Amino acid sequence: MAVLTAAALGVVGFLGYQAAATAPDHPTQARPGSHSAESKKKDKGDAGAKKKSTALPARSGTGVRVVYALGEKRVWLVGADGKAGRTFEVGPSPASPAPGTYSVTSRNKGGVGSDGVQVEHVVVFHSEGGVVFGFSAAVDGSMPDPNARKRTGAVRESRADGTAMWEFAQLDTKVVVVP
Known part of the structure; x- marks a missing residue:
């Protein structure tokens, strides 16, 4: 019984850690490379998510x-x-x-x-x-x-x-x- 209790606590702790690391209300605490549900929607190109352009802005100067x-x-x-x-x-x-x-x-x-x-x-x-x-x-x-x-x-x-x-x-x- 003690082994099952320890295993259950380990699973709950791990799931809590994952939830805290990717919670959208804690963006400054998210690990580099982790994605919130909102950013995953953007990555997949959902119709409701606006994709940011990576094109160089117009009128941004010339040269290096x-x-x-x-x-x-x-x-x-x-x-x-x-x-x-x-x-x-x-x-x-x-x-x-x-x-x-x-x-x-x-x-x-x-x-x-x-x-x-x-x-x-x-x-x-x-x-x-x-x-x-x-x-x-x-x-x-x-x-x-x-x-x-x-x-x-x-x-x-x-x-x-x-x-x-x-x-x-x-x-x-x-x-x-x-x-």
């Missing part, structure tokens, strides 16, 4: 550049041929830069972000009103809380995307922010 679309929460790394070599979703913080053209002003291999999280591959492109805007990857894989009270300008990427940004966006690389 990073394009950051605020509304789409997406970045494109655009080469000299005008084509995006890579695009990926990002997690913005509560503050966003105004649409416009900026350039990479500094880079830092690692440190602590303005939200207190250990980050790597920091690429800064703008500063305004005490808020520093830049791309980075959290070492623990977390994304910033868009509803946080502290105004930070972190634009978080996955670690793989952060590495790609680090390799692409050198000092003075153009960064175009679109709505």
Whole structure:
């Protein structure tokens, strides 16, 4: 009887862990690569789910550049041929830069972000009103809380995307922010 009780508790614990990790009301706690029911609908192309476009936005500049679309929460790394070599979703913080053209002003291999999280591959492109805007990857894989009270300008990427940004966006690389 004790063996059956232990087995039942193990199954219940495992199912509880799975439910907590993918609960839609805890998006910041979801593990990288885990999918909520809503994102699975989008992946399958359900009629009710709107699929995000990965096409480079119109009027996003020319030449080598990073394009950051605020509304789409997406970045494109655009080469000299005008084509995006890579695009990926990002997690913005509560503050966003105004649409416009900026350039990479500094880079830092690692440190602590303005939200207190250990980050790597920091690429800064703008500063305004005490808020520093830049791309980075959290070492623990977390994304910033868009509803946080502290105004930070972190634009978080996955670690793989952060590495790609680090390799692409050198000092003075153009960064175009679109709505």
